[in-house]
Structures are given as structure tokens and as C-alpha cells.
Amino acid sequence: xxxxxPDQPGSLIAPRPAPPERKLPWGRLDAFWLxxxxxLLAAGALRAQGAFSYEWNWSSVWPYIxxxxxxxxxxxxxxxxxxxxxxxxxxxxGMALALAIGLLMGWMRNHPRLLLRLISASYxxxxxNIPPVVFVFVFVYFIASQFMPSLALDQRLSxxxxxxxxxxxxLFGPAALINNFFLGLVCLSVxxxxxxxxxxxxxxxxxxxxxxxxxxxxxxSEGDSLRFVVWPQALRQVLPALSGQFIQLIKDSSLVSxxxxxxxxFMAQDVQVSTQRVFEVFVLTAAVYFCICFVLSQSLAYxxxxxxxAR
Amino acid sequence: xxxxxxxxxxARPLRAGIMPGKGPPSDRHxxxxxxxxxxxxxxARPPPAAPAxxxxxxxxxxxxxxxxxxxxxxALAHQGAQQMAYQWKWEKVPGYLVRVxxxxxxxxxxxxxxxxxxxxxxxxxxxxxxxxxxxAWMRVAPSRxxxxxxxxxxxxxxxxxxxxxxxxxxxxxxPTLGLGREATGVLCLALYEGAFATEIIRGxxxxxxxxxxxxxxxLGLSDAQAERDIVWPQALPLMLPPLAxxxxxxxxxxxxxxxxxxxxxxxxxxxxxxxxxxxxxxxxTTAALYLCVTVCLSLAIHALERRLRRR
Amino acid sequence: MSIRRFLSVCALTLLGALSALSPAQAQQxxxxxxxxxRGKLQVGFSSFVPWAMRDKQGQWVGFxxxxxxxxxxxxxxxxxxxxxxxxxxxxxxIAGKFDLIIGGMTITPARQEQIDFTSAYSTSGQGIAASxxxxxxxxxxxxxxxxxxxxxxxxxVAGCKTVEEKWPKATLRQFDDxxxxxxxxxNGNAHAVISSEPKPSFFTLANPGKLFKPAAENVVNTYEGxxxxxxxxxxxxxxxxxxxxxxxxxxxxxxxWFRTQDWAGQVPKL
Numbered sequence: 001x002x003x004x005x006p007d008q009p010g011s012l013i014a015p016r017p018a019p020p021e022r023k024l025p026w027g028r029l030d031a032f033w034l035x036x037x038x039x040l041l042a043a044g045a046l047r048a049q050g051a052f053s054y055e056w057n058w059s060s061v062w063p064y065i066x067x068x069x070x071x072x073x074x075x076x077x078x079x080x081x082x083x084x085x086x087x088x089x090x091x092x093x094g095m096a097l098a099l100a101i102g103l104l105m106g107w108m109r110n111h112p113r114l115l116l117r118l119i120s121a122s123y124x125x126x127x128x129n130i131p132p133v134v135f136v137f138v139f140v141y142f143i144a145s146q147f148m149p150s151l152a153l154d155q156r157l158s159x160x161x162x163x164x165x166x167x168x169x170x171l172f173g174p175a176a177l178i179n180n181f182f183l184g185l186v187c188l189s190v191x192x193x194x195x196x197x198x199x200x201x202x203x204x205x206x207x208x209x210x211x212x213x214x215x216x217x218x219x220x221s222e223g224d225s226l227r228f229v230v231w232p233q234a235l236r237q238v239l240p241a242l243s244g245q246f247i248q249l250i251k252d253s254s255l256v257s258x259x260x261x262x263x264x265x266f267m268a269q270d271v272q273v274s275t276q277r278v279f280e281v282f283v284l285t286a287a288v289y290f291c292i293c294f295v296l297s298q299s300l301a302y303x304x305x306x307x308x309x310a311r
Numbered sequence: 312x313x314x315x316x317x318x319x320x321x322a323r324p325l326r327a328g329i330m331p332g333k334g335p336p337s338d339r340h341x342x343x344x345x346x347x348x349x350x351x352x353x354x355a356r357p358p359p360a361a362p363a364x365x366x367x368x369x370x371x372x373x374x375x376x377x378x379x380x381x382x383x384x385x386a387l388a389h390q391g392a393q394q395m396a397y398q399w400k401w402e403k404v405p406g407y408l409v410r411v412x413x414x415x416x417x418x419x420x421x422x423x424x425x426x427x428x429x430x431x432x433x434x435x436x437x438x439x440x441x442x443x444x445x446x447a448w449m450r451v452a453p454s455r456x457x458x459x460x461x462x463x464x465x466x467x468x469x470x471x472x473x474x475x476x477x478x479x480x481x482x483x484x485x486p487t488l489g490l491g492r493e494a495t496g497v498l499c500l501a502l503y504e505g506a507f508a509t510e511i512i513r514g515x516x517x518x519x520x521x522x523x524x525x526x527x528x529x530l531g532l533s534d535a536q537a538e539r540d541i542v543w544p545q546a547l548p549l550m551l552p553p554l555a556x557x558x559x560x561x562x563x564x565x566x567x568x569x570x571x572x573x574x575x576x577x578x579x580x581x582x583x584x585x586x587x588x589x590x591x592x593x594x595x596t597t598a599a600l601y602l603c604v605t606v607c608l609s610l611a612i613h614a615l616e617r618r619l620r621r622r
Numbered sequence: 623m624s625i626r627r628f629l630s631v632c633a634l635t636l637l638g639a640l641s642a643l644s645p646a647q648a649q650q651x652x653x654x655x656x657x658x659x660r661g662k663l664q665v666g667f668s669s670f671v672p673w674a675m676r677d678k679q680g681q682w683v684g685f686x687x688x689x690x691x692x693x694x695x696x697x698x699x700x701x702x703x704x705x706x707x708x709x710x711x712x713x714x715x716i717a718g719k720f721d722l723i724i725g726g727m728t729i730t731p732a733r734q735e736q737i738d739f740t741s742a743y744s745t746s747g748q749g750i751a752a753s754x755x756x757x758x759x760x761x762x763x764x765x766x767x768x769x770x771x772x773x774x775x776x777x778x779v780a781g782c783k784t785v786e787e788k789w790p791k792a793t794l795r796q797f798d799d800x801x802x803x804x805x806x807x808x809n810g811n812a813h814a815v816i817s818s819e820p821k822p823s824f825f826t827l828a829n830p831g832k833l834f835k836p837a838a839e840n841v842v843n844t845y846e847g848x849x850x851x852x853x854x855x856x857x858x859x860x861x862x863x864x865x866x867x868x869x870x871x872x873x874x875x876x877x878x879w880f881r882t883q884d885w886a887g888q889v890p891k892l
Contacts (some may be wrong), residue, residue: 029454037460047487063678079680114373119380129559129605130598131566133577138594141713142388155660176702247470254472258798260706265474270705273669273801274676276828278482286475293470486809572774572795581709582796585778588736590713 060275061284064267083267084288086173090184090263091250093172097189098249099242102196107226109201120197127194132255139187140259153178177262184253184261192249199245203238204230243300247293254289264288392591404592407583421593424579425600431496431575432562438501439557443508450513461509468506473567476503481571496568503564504557511557515550516542548619555612559605566601576600653850653857654697657721663694663701666715667725668708670800671821672879674725677888685879689743689872690724696864707798709778712736715849722861723849726818728780738854739847740861744876747840748781749822751833752814753807760813762836767791772812774803781816784842808832816841820880 065080077085108120127135157165157175165175173181207230215225257266264285272281392399407419418426449461468476480499484490490498519542527537569578580597584590657663667674667686674684682703694701704720715723715737726746729739752760760766766773767789775782777796785794795812797803804825806812810832815822819840826833848861865872879885 024453024455024458027454029452030456033454033456033460037456044487047489064676064680079676082680114370115376115380118373118377125606126602129563129609130601131563131577133566133569134580134594134598134601137710138598141590141710141717142594180704251470251472254474257474258707259710260704262705265472269799270669270676273671273799276801278801278805282475282478282482286471286479289472289475290467290470294466297466297470482805492811570798572797578796581777584713585709585782585796586732588712588732590710 057277058280061271061277061280064271064275079267079271080264080284080288082174083262083264086177086181086261087250087253087263088292089171089173089181090188090253090256090261091246093185094188094192094249094253095246097185098192098196098245101189101193102200105193105197106200106204109197110204124194124197127191128198132191132252133258135191136187136255136259139190140183140256151182153182180261183259184256184263187256187259187261188249188253191252192245195245195248196242199238199241200234202241203234203236206237207233240304243297243304247297247300250293250296251289399592400587400589401592403587403589404596407593408596420579420583421576421596421600424574424576425604427573428562428565428575428577429604431493431500431565431568431573432558434497435500435504435565436558436561438497439504439508439561440554442501442505443512443554446505446509447512447516450509451516465506465509468503473503473564474570477567477570492571492573496565496571496573500561500565500568504561507560508554508557511553512546512550515546515553518549519545551619552612552616555608555615559608559612562604562608563601653721653854654860657697657699661699663690663697663699663722664704664720665690665694665701666704666706666711666720666723668706668711670708670726670818671824672885674705683885683888685744685875686724686726688875688879692868692871693724693861693864708776709798711778712849715851718851721850725849726846727849728818728844729847730780730783732783733849736852738850738852738858740850740858741865742845742847743865743872744846745843746846746880747819747843748784748816749819749840750814750816750836751804751807751822751826752836753810753812754832754834755810757813757836758834760836763788766814769793771814774806774812774815776800776803776817779816779818780842780844781818785816788841818844 064078105120105123108116109124111117130138157168157178160168169175172178211229211233212225215229220229253263254265257263257269260266268281268285272278275281407421409422410417410419446461446464449457450465452458477496477499480502481492481495484498485492485495523541523545524537527541528534532540565575566577568575569581572578576597580593584593587593667690669675670684670686672684674682674686677683682705687703690701690703702720706714706719708725711723711725711727712733714720723737726744727733727739728746729742733739752758757766757771760771765771769791771789771792772795773785773789773792774795774797775785776799782794782796785792792813795803795806797806800817800821803815803817804821807815808825808829814836822835826835848865850858850861
């Protein structure tokens with residue numbers, strides 16, 4: 001009987017597994033591509049010799065990665081590594097905060113009350129429809145200047161005991177830059193929060209409505225039903241998209257360099273201004289971002305595959 | 312699984328809107344038994360309609376609350392600006408949008424920038440679609456080198472920030488290829504969105520059930536005919552909505568070309584601000600302009616999706 | 623109306639009333655008092671060789687850094703340096719992100735509408751470096767006033783206004799920083815770049831085959847002052863007094879950073 005049911009997308013019967021992939025033999029198409037690449041590289045090299053008015057000089061850039069303290073002779077991270085650490089901190093804490101915002105707004109998105117739906121829909125629509133560059137400028141110079149001075153983070157930080165300050169320095173970066181860091185953090189979180197909202201909303205909608213109804217008929221409160229029944233099921237849908245959003249956040253963190261948050265791209269611009277080595281610095285920065293994002297995306301994809309297989 | 316309802320069972324539907332803990336409603340003269348109807352298994356019921364923006368009294372009240380909340384936000388913003396002793400110069404903003412010289416209506420710098428942005432967007436969109444089609448074909452064509460090339464292109468673009476990409480394009484690619492500034496901007500945006508388009512087109516092609524292609528081949532159609540007449544027409548409705556989303560993203564990401572001083576909307580805005588220091592007014596106007604464009608595009612996409620779904 | 627709706631209306635109107643009635647907390651404290659109470663002087667600046675740049679150790683060095691350090695020392699407070707994008711430095715000052723702009727900011731009438739300037743603590747000039755490839759045939763300065771000529775500058779510097787005034791027909795491209803503006807001309811994508819001296823001289827010396835200086839003297843002579851928010855006349859007078867008292871020291875430091883290259887060993891080679 002199974003053979004009579006046509007292969008339609010979304011059919012109730014599980015589709016036939018794909019036949020095992022045979023190793024592709026080398027063919028004419030491969031030869032064509034290889035020749036094309038060789039020709040392009042040759043043409044590029046020829047043109048580069050003539051058109052390029054630039055002398056590569058990597059030696060002036062290395063000192064900005066690791067410096068040797070002249071007094072103690074010890075190695076210490078210099079600007080580029082410090083910027084990289086800031087980027088990583090921004091990404092981790094930004095994701096946590098964006099998740100908090102996204103969870104709240106995502107829940108509000110499908111709430112029966114119109115007010116909550118309007119608030120969350122206008123937030124998502126506004127943030128997702130303006131360019132990231134414009135959002136960063138508007139947020140930092142318009143919104144953040146309202147509440148940042150009243151927070152006075154650097155004051156509060158200096159009042160804490162030294163051990164606490166050390167721990168916080170590892171988590172959030174040097175105390176002198178805490179205002180700067182926090183501003184970038186909030187900006188990125190509010191920006192990513194809109195995307196996380198949509199992810200959470202899709203995840204919550206993917207859970208069959210019967211689940212929520214069953215919890216109501218059992219007498220569970222809404223909070224309990226969300227916590228114990230709906231959210232664990234939504235998580236399955238939400239996790240792959242969230243991992244993609246995390247990688248996107250690492251890339252978006254480069255935008256806050258335009259408002260002088262001292263992360264990797266900003267430091268790279270600084271180094272570039274000081275050394276006048278435009279190309280080396282940009283190629284190095286691109287390579288660093290690529291390594292981080294690529295390694296992360298491959299490991300997250302691997303984890304997903306393992307998780308899917310294990311179920 | 313469908314369970315046919317035995318006609319002898321008295322079926323009553325679950326009452327919607329039961330608040331747990333409140334007990335049965337007060338019409339005590341009837342004894343209600345809350346049984347699940349077996350003729351209507353929960354899994355087969357269509358999901359309840361998404362809460363629409365119903366325009367009855369209840370909804371109007373919530374709308375009023377929302378309007379109050381927005382007014383509160385505006386008041387807070389105004390107060391914040393007062394705190395900074397910022398002098399609003401809104402009356403100057405229309406002059407940057409349109410100018411009337413000798414009875415002639417001329418576009419001001421902001422509208423000229425918007426025109427450049429839109430030009431950039433549609434040119435990159437065409438190129439991105441081409442690149443996406445080419446990339447998708449390379450990824451599924453039976454060629455190892457082709458697949459490796461397309462995969463590395465997609466990974467390279469997806470794992471580096473756009474800001475770094477445009478700087479690399481402008482300082483390294485453009486002199487090599489002898490491209491002008493606008494051409495570099497178009498190329499960079501097209502390369503960026505082309506990677507996403509590649510994945511979308513490839514995903515749509517692979518979402519068409521394999522059986523379709525196999526059936527076509529078994530009927531005697533050639534490879535090319537099977538692709539052209541059977542697979543692509545089914546893949547097209549799947550890929551069009553996400554590709555339209557790529558177009559919206561293009562308009563947003565085009566703001567990044569202000570880094571290489573193309574006279575687009577963001578560049579004009581930043582130049583005006585650098586001259587006149589009217590940071591807030593100009594940024595809010597610019598954000599509103601981008602919002603208009605993207606919202607119109609999104610609405611058009613929704614209409615397109617609805618039309619496609621109806622077919 | 624149910625109890626819940628009534629309460630939410632009350633809450634909203636209360637919030638609205640509070641925000642409207644609470645007095646605008648304008649910066650009424652004299653600036654110096656705030657600085658002394660905080661114990662830190664927050665200075666906004668931007669990287670501009672040799673006003674401020676990073677040395678090989680990643681520390682900020684330069685003329686402005688020296689001035690800020692001495693000012694903080696004389697005030698008896700610590701110094702906090704806040705690097706900011708140049709085209710956003712005035713909005714940042716107004717937004718309260720730092721107390722002063724000590725970044726070689728040229729005193730211009732347009733800027734004086736937004737912020738207050740102290741008296742000049744240094745003087746400089748704007749110079750042009752032109753592309754040998756594109757501009758060697760152009761007559762100085764009339765030949766540059768044509769729509770086919772492209773100038774570049776860093777967004778927000780006073781030089782941009784100078785180009786718009788002196789060469790109104792030329793196209794002006796503004797970049798986020800000087801290095802890119804100069805690179806445009808070096809690559810042959812623009813005819814000339816305007817920047818504050820001594821950068822055009824430094825770059826021309828470093829790229830003799832690509833750049834030349836069409837004029838030996840400065841296009842415009844400029845004066846730089848500290849930037850303060852408006853409404854702090856007492857602090858302004860105080861800073862003016864400091865500048866007057868330290869004229870000799872300022873001149874000596876200016877000579878060191880701008881006329882000599884003794885500091886070149888600390889920073890990477892151009």
C-alpha cells in the first residue's frame with residue numbers, strides 16, 4: 001500500500017532515504033573550472049603588478065598582535081588581541097541579553113492581548129527594517145545617551161573590592177572601557193533581539209496548539225505550561241536558528257566600531273591609521289573573523305547532526 | 312491517524328476559554344461533562360486562527376493604551392533632549408529633502424542619496440541573482456571542483472563581516488579589476504547577497520522531491536528537459552519569497568557603501584550631520600526613509616506570496 | 623471598565639505625568655566641580671597623526687595626549703582618554719560622553735554654534751597633497767575648480783568646508799579616516815586630498831612618486847582650541863587661564879611633535 005502513496009512534500013509516510021552518494025569521478029567540468037581559475041589568477045597577477053601601487057610589509061603589523069613589555073620582557077596581548085577579546089565578550093554577553101529580550105518579545109508576539117502584540121510587532125518591524133548601520137548610530141547617539149550617564153558604571157565598578165574587579169575584568173574587559181563595552185553590548189542586544197524574537201515566535205508557533213490546550217485542561221498556569229511543556233518543544237526548532245544568529249552577532253559586532261566601541265574592527269582601523277598598512281590589516285582582520293565564524297558554524301552544525309542522529 | 316467516530320457516542324466540543332482554577336461556569340442547571348470529542352481528534356483540527364487585529368471595543372481600548380505608551384516614549388525622548396540642551400532644528404529638515412529653486416522642485420541631498428541607494432540596490436540584485444543561480448548550479452552539478460568552489464565562496468562570504476568585505480573589495484579587488492567606486496559597491500553587495508541567494512536557490516531545488524526528477528527521467532526526458540520543465544517550475548514558487556527577502560536585505564545592507572564614500576543615503580546623511588551637527592533630526596529622517604522603502608518592499612512581497620500560495 | 627484596565631490607565635498616566643513634571647536635569651554643575659568630584663578628566667579625541675596615535679605598545683601618544691596629561695596633572699585628577707569617531711565627536715560631547723575635546727579641533731564659526739572653544743592652544747594649517755598621475759597638469763589653484771576634479775578629506779574636518787568654499791565646482795568625497803582619504807589619491811582615484819599639516823607633508827615625503835604638493839604654503843591657517851559644552855563660562859575661563867600660563871610649554875611640545883621626527887622610534891614606520 002505504501003508504494004501507491006505519491007512522494008509529496010510533507011507526506012505522513014517517511015520519505016525513502018537518499019541513495020548513498022557515490023564519489024564523483026573527475027570529468028570535463030572539473031577540467032573547465034580548473035582552467036578558468038588558472039586563467040583568472042594569471043590575469044589577476046598581471047594586472048595586480050601594474051595596477052597595485054602598494055608594497056606589502058607585514059613586519060609592522062605583527063607587533064600589534066602580541067607585544068613585548070620592554071620593562072618585564074613578558075608577552076602581553078596588544079591592540080588586535082584586545083579587540084578580539086572584546087568582540088568575543090560582546091558576542092557572548094550580547095547573545096545572552098538578546099535571548100532574554102527575544103524570549104520576552106517572542107512570547108508577546110503571539111499573545112491574545114493586542115497591546116503586547118503591537119509593542120513587540122512594532123519593535124521587530126522597526127529594528128528589522130532599518131539598515132544596521134543607521135540603527136547603530138540612532139541607538140548610540142539618541143537612545144543610549146539617555147540612560148548611560150545615569151548608570152555611571154565606571155563609578156560603581158571602582159567602588160567594588162579588587163578581587164571582584166579582577167573577575168569582572170576577565171568577564172567584561174578592562175575597567176576603563178566598561179562604559180564603552182556596555183554601550184556596544186546593549187546596542188547589539190537590542191539589534192539582535194529583534195531577530196531572536198522572530199526565531200522564538202516561529203519556534204513557539206511550531207509547537208502544536210493542542211499542547212497548550214492540554215495543559216490548560218489539566219489546570220496548569222500559563223507560566224508552568226510555558227516552562228514545562230511548550231518551551232522544551234519549541235527549543236528543538238529554535239536552537240539551529242539561534243546558533244546561526246550567534247554567528248551573525250559576531251559579524252554584526254563589527255558595525256559598532258563605527259561608534260567607537262573598541263572591538264576588533266575598531267582596533268584594526270586604529271592600527272591601520274598608525275601603521276598606514278591598509279591591506280595587511282584588513283586581510284588579517286578578515287582572516288580572524290573568518291576563522292572564528294567558520295569554526296563555530298562547523299562545530300554547531302556537527303553538534304546539530306549528532307543531536308539529530310541521537311534522537 | 313484518523314479514528315472514525317462511533318456515532319453512538321455523545322460528543323461535545325471542549326469549551327474554549329476555560330480558566331483553570333475558576334471551575335465550571337455558573338449555569339448550574341445543566342450538568343456539563345467536558346469530554347473530548349472523538350469525532351474531532353485534536354491532531355486533525357486546524358490550528359485556531361491567528362489572533363487578528365479585530366476592530367471591536369476590546370481592540371480599540373488596547374490600541375489606545377499602545378498610543379499612550381508611544382506618546383510616553385516620545386515625551387521621554389524629548390525630555391532627554393532637553394537634558395542635553397540640544398537645539399532641535401526640525402524646520403531645516405525639509406530643505407534637505409526637496410528644494411524649490413526658481414519655481415522648480417529639485418531633490419535635496421537626502422532624496423538624491425535615496426535615488427543612488429535604490430539604483431545600487433537593483434543593480435546588485437540582478438547581479439546577486441545571477442551569482443546565486445550560478446552558485447546553486449555549481450553546487451549541484453556533478454563536478455568536484457565546481458562544488459568545492461561554490462562551497463568555499465558561500466562559506467567565505469557568510470563568515471566574514473560585510474564591513475570588512477567592502478573594505479577588502481575596495482582596496483584590493485577594485486585596483487586589480489580596474490573598477491570604479493560604484494561598480495565596486497555593486498560588486499561587493501552582489502557577492503554578499505549572492506551567497507545567500509545561492510543557498511536559497513539550492514535549497515529550493517533540493518526541496519523538490521527526488522521522485523519528480525526520477526519520474527521525468529524514466530519517462531524518457533533528457534537531463535536538461537527534466538531540469539527545465541519539471542524541477543524548476545516546482546522550485547520557483549519555493550524560492551521566490553526568500554529571494555524577495557534578499558532584495559529587502561540588499562536595500563538595508565547598501566548603507567555600508569558609505570564607508571567607501573559612494574553618495575548614497577547614509578553618506579549624504581553623515582555629511583549633512585558633519586556640517587550642521589543636526590545628528591538626531593537627520594538620523595531619524597534617514598531611518599524613516601529606509602523604513603518606508605523596506606516596508607513597501609515587504610508589503611509587495613507579502614502580496615506576492617499570497618498570490619503564489621493561492622495558485 | 624475592569625479593575626485591571628483601570629489600574630493600567632492609572633499607571634500610564636502617572637508615568638506620563640512624572641516624566642513631564644520632573645525638572646529637566648540640565649548640567650547646572652560647573653564642569654570643573656564635576657571633574658574634581660569624579661576624580662577623572664574625560665577627554666574625547668580621535669587618532670590623527672601626530673596629534674594622537676598608538677605606539678608600538680598600544681599606548682596613546684602624541685601632542686594631544688601630552689596636553690591632556692598635563693592638564694589632568696595640573697587639575698589633580700586622573701586622565702581618561704575616550705577615542706571617538708571624528709565626525710561624531712561634537713554630538714558625543716553634547717551627549718555628555720566626555721568633558722572636553724582635546725583633539726586638535728579647529729575653531730570654526732559653524733562649530734562655535736554648537737560648542738564653546740577656549741582660546742587657541744596651537745596653530746596649524748590645512749595643506750593639499752595632489753596625485754602626480756591625475757593632477758600634475760592642473761593649474762594651481764584655478765584648475766582644481768572643475769567638476770572633473772575630485773577632492774578627498776576625512777569626514778568632519780574643517781578642511782572639507784574649505785574645499786567646498788574654495789573649489790565649489792569640484793567633487794568632494796569624505797572618508798571615515800585620513801589613511802583612506804590619502805590612499806584614494808595614492809591609488810589614482812582622486813586628484814587631491816586636504817588634511818591638516820603636517821600630514822600632507824609626511825605623506826608626500828613617504829610617497830614621492832605618487833604625491834606632490836601643489837603649493838608650498840598652507841591653504842588656510844587654523845587655530846585649535848579645547849571644545850566644551852555650552853553653559854560653562856567659569857570652566858571656560860579656567861581653561862583659558864591654563865592655556866595662557868602654559869604657552870611656552872605648549873609651543874615646545876608642538877615643536878617636538880610637529881617639526882621633529884624624534885618620536886618616530888616609538889611608533890611603527892609610516
